[in-house]
Amino acid sequence: MVNNYDIMEQVLLHPEEIENYLNHSDWRVRYAAIISMGETKDKKWLPYLAEILRFEDTRNLYSQPAVQGFENSYDDTRMAEQLVPIKEIFDRDYPEELREDWRCRGRVKQACLFAIRDIGISVEEILTILHTYLQRPGEDYAVCAASAMTLGIIGHKGSIPYLEKALEIDEWCVQTEARKAIRRLNAD
């Protein structure tokens, strides 16, 4: 398993080094760098965050086929309890870069959205991205929920139709965040 622990620690301990790691090949490092951005609450990161979100959209985050099985285990929550050697079995070999996308899914995007929320400043370009997430079929529910929550902080009345659309997504976290955001924006 990729282990860039020291770099992740470094970027969190020294925000001044964030820029050095924004294009790191390991998404975990990028994830740590983005969380570090959110910690600074500095608006200078907003263009970077928009760029990262655009890049994440080019990855194959959600294309993982269901595994054919796991040696010694299961493709469900029962795996959580097992202290046994396991191995995933796919229908064929997949390149490591693609497998990294699958491990990541919406994690980096969610980190970006929360960093934007923590910075708390509205930028139209970013709002457009967030609105898109709420309409995109197949987007991770963690990303949709974070989008809705962030829109509640930085969105405007124009975000409400997108949030109302999100209420139709049959997932409790997304619906809850969308409902909250609508309430907040209507109150403004």
Added chain:
Amino acid sequence: MIEKSPFLIEDIDVLRKQIMNGELTGKKEELWNLIRTSSRNAPMDFGWFVPFVALITKEKEDVENARKIIFTYIDKLDPMSFCSGMQYHFWCFAFPHAKMCIYFQWLCTITAFSEDEEKYIKEHLINYHFVNFFYGMRTKPDPECIDNQTLSLCLSTTIVGYIFSQGRNPSKMAEIMLREGKKRLPGVIGDMPLSGYSGEGSSYMDCVNGPAIPLAVEVLERISGEKDLLFKEFAPSGAKPVSVLKMVAREFMPGGLLLPWDNYGYQFGVRSTLAYGALKTGEKIFYNILEKECIWTYDIGIGWAYDDLVWTLCWWPKNQPINEEDGSNWFEPAAGGTLVSRDTNHYLIQMWDESTPNIPTRAHVNPNAVLLNGYKVPVSADGSPMPNKAHSFQFEDTWRSVGFISINTETRYNYGDGCCGAHSGIIIDDCEGMRAHKEYVQVEDTGYQVGEEHYVYADVTPIYQENFTDIHKVFRKSSFHCQRFYLIEDYVKGENEHKITSRFLFRPNVEVKDEIVKVRTPEGVVLQLMELLGNSSITTRRIMNHPFKPDGCSELVDYSINGNEVRRLFLVFMSNTLKEDTQIVDFKVIGDQEGILDYQEAVKKLDASSMTVPMNLPAYMETSLPNYKTWWYQKKIEKKPGKCFIKLPVGMWEPRLFVNDMEIDLASFAVSGELIAPRVELPEQYNEETQLNVVIKVEVPVGHYDGGGDGTVGMTGGVWLCYPMEQEVIENVSYRNGQIEVRTNQNKYTGFYHLLQHKADGKGDEDGK
């Protein structure tokens, strides 16, 4: 990382000394022996016991086994990332991850790893939690999401953050996780319902919420330096952690099975939460259940980790309880109340816990449902259906398809079993799929009294009113009389005429004779049910595939009549027909390694065997024998002339019973025997025999995981000879002027019960209560 002493163990030196110097006695000694022998006989099958055994003994072989477990876990992390469970149900993986961090820390205190190994493991544990479970915690709406999932995520993030942000080389990732985890954890506890019941059923109360509380309290005390957080009212709603522990204890019914309310149904309970409750509160309810109702051979994940028995041993108190009241009679205004006899042979719960609007998958619609248990055997049926089998409670409008359960897969399921019709309550106009469709308070009024008068009632009109706008009143009151029988009063009033049904779901089998419904469970407990007021028509129906446990089916009994005002009064009278006589112990035993012996071969080997065991647990837990799956036991016993029953251990897999070389059919216990000890009637030809040669073949789980995630149940409870006893049968009942008289073939019982008086608008007046 915390370095000095094993995290969350109060005093390791004292515990180690007690265990290693043989100072443990009784059940505690039995428990340590079970943990140690399982861990040593089969470390990879009992991995969750292994780090604790190593910590206690510090012996080279135990430490090596523990190292292997930790490295196995680290190697598992990457393949785990491709698992649907991990991606969509990350809370199930977060909690065991935190447990592995605790065990890693324990092992570091006995220098189980080199410096390089320690660094390697630590980095992987922190990194994985940061990108997977810290992420997971942030997906859950704050503060709205209060359930086992968020509790698991907030607790595990706090624990991992705390362990690795302390001491030498503290981690920044851990520091952030600790900060964010501890920000949310108290609020998740504080916003639990004041009753302590999360509404998620016994399974999640027992396996996640309950076990999370001791860890949460302990870690928050260490972080904050505060004491007695267990009893503190947490903001925002003032819930106390101790209420969750109490509710875990209250969910135990006499006989050791948990309330089958809400999803998952009857099951055994976990133990460490009770041990912690006993240790910290001194209340008898925890001691009683721990010592009398719990079994050791139920192995299930607490926080998705099979370490319940480890924590039970750590927390089991030395002191005796501080109070006399056993706590079996309880009432929670938001959940329900029980009416239990002093000998616990008679048990009724009436419940009204809030159901989930629209999709009641977990918190079922069970307004005023009653569950009955007689002589420590469940008589009512409730729970969830057999997986992937059609059943009567799948309604057209309760199908749901979702795409967030499994990667690239849409899952379709029916939540009709969560609706009103699948419970022992009141049904209006055959609307079995009744449920709430929005948030509101579903209960109007509740009450309870224990003492000379012993009753519980609830007015559950609101949820009916949402579905039938002209309904003014839906009320049920259950009362207990003479320590012997129950009365259940139902009252419904509306503007218009409706079909009003009082429904009961029972375990098989049911017969109706002379207007009396008789339920006779496979274990010989008989319930007689009579309608004293009203002249409803009675219909019965076998429901296949619901509930799954204990019988795979149930008997539905409906009392129905049309009207705009309907009142019924039921008498419930339970009797036993069997008496336990003597426990048979000292069985000869042989292990059948390949599971291939036939009866003749097994008997020959048993004759030659000198190994005897009490047969209270699987043999490998009672001795140092290997953890084989198949075992044969033999014993010659004396019996009294006449009809005789053999009570077998509960939780036997593929059991076979031979008496005097003849096999006895156990098919009728094939399903229920997992949860309820079979009472097997010997054929008539044995009536005059006074000596029996009993041979039993049984399979047992060989590790934590044999139950496929639903928990394993190994045989327990021993073998007993039982004889028939005369059943107490109702001969005559009269109810006049508030006096109820029940004559049976053995006794006469006189009690008093005043019907609730209702005003014209359907509202009850105070005298009636």
